[in-house]
Amino acid sequence: MKLPDTYYHSDDVVAISRDLLGKYLFTCVDGVITGGYITETEAYKGIVDRASHAFGNRKTPRTQTMFLQGGITYVYLCYGIHEMFNIVTSAEGQPHAILIRAIEPTEGLETMLQRRKMEKLKPNITSGPGSVAKALGISRIINAVSLQSDTIWIEDQGLNFADEAVAAVPRVGVDYAGDDALLPYRFYVKGNPYVSKPNK
DNA sequence: TCGTCGATCTACT
DNA sequence: GTAGATCGACGAG
Numbered sequence: 001m002k003l004p005d006t007y008y009h010s011d012d013v014v015a016i017s018r019d020l021l022g023k024y025l026f027t028c029v030d031g032v033i034t035g036g037y038i039t040e041t042e043a044y045k046g047i048v049d050r051a052s053h054a055f056g057n058r059k060t061p062r063t064q065t066m067f068l069q070g071g072i073t074y075v076y077l078c079y080g081i082h083e084m085f086n087i088v089t090s091a092e093g094q095p096h097a098i099l100i101r102a103i104e105p106t107e108g109l110e111t112m113l114q115r116r117k118m119e120k121l122k123p124n125i126t127s128g129p130g131s132v133a134k135a136l137g138i139s140r141i142i143n144a145v146s147l148q149s150d151t152i153w154i155e156d157q158g159l160n161f162a163d164e165a166v167a168a169v170p171r172v173g174v175d176y177a178g179d180d181a182l183l184p185y186r187f188y189v190k191g192n193p194y195v196s197k198p199n200k
Numbered sequence: 201t202c203g204t205c206g207a208t209c210t211a212c213t
Numbered sequence: 214g215t216a217g218a219t220c221g222a223c224g225a226g
Contacts, residue, residue, distance in 0.1 A: 051207070052207085053207080053222090058222090058223095060221080060222065061221090061222095062222075063222095076207090076221085077219095077220055077221070078206065078220090078221095079206065079209085079219075080206095080219030080221080081208070081209075081218055081220085082208050082209070084207065084208085097207095099207055101207090124209095128209070129208075130209055131208090131209075134209095172208095173206080174206095176205085176206080177207095
């Protein structure tokens with residue numbers, strides 16, 4: 001059921017980002033399985049993408065994970081508060097990554113509510129990259145971890161979305177990236193309530 | 201070494 | 214609508 005390691009070895013991050021919509025993402029943290037299917041992603045295309053941390057072949061302790069071979073996680077801290085969960089793709093030395101911005105929760109609802117300190121289920125429990133990571137219990141401990149592991153993995157359960165049901169639009173929060181901010185590297189399922197805000 | 205700003209979210213006004 | 218939280222990377226000095 002898990003997507004094979006080779007799935008992540010393709011060099012076409014944008015295609016994988018689109019394909020990941022409808023795939024199921026699960027984590028097993030503190031002995032509890034939580035997860036759901038992916039409703040929103042963003043592609044970050046390696047060293048030629050101004051919006052990527054790895055732009056210009058920039059290697060730091062934080063970004064080195066992205067330079068490893070595809071099929072692992074890249075988790076980093078943003079604004080000093082939020083953990084962001086990414087999937088590294090392509091071959092070693094090609095720092096391509098996919099940010100998971102939203103999922104529709106299906107497993108471990110109770111645990112996710114607790115982690116988010118919420119009483120009732122609302123769409124914003126897992127809409128937005130910071131929220132997804134928190135609900136799934138993802139932290140920087142889960143960095144550079146294989147997606148073949150039993151801590152975090154992705155499954156194909158046969159759910160697919162037609163092209164008409166998918167929107168491809170510019171990415172969020174990357175105005176600083178100049179022309180690259182205009183690239184349609186953000187994909188989401190149209191009309192799904194579990195999609196982050198700048199959706200309209 | 202310091203100051204600025206970021207792939208954000210929440211809680212107020 | 215907008216301030217605040219607050220870490221890592223970067224560029225200026």
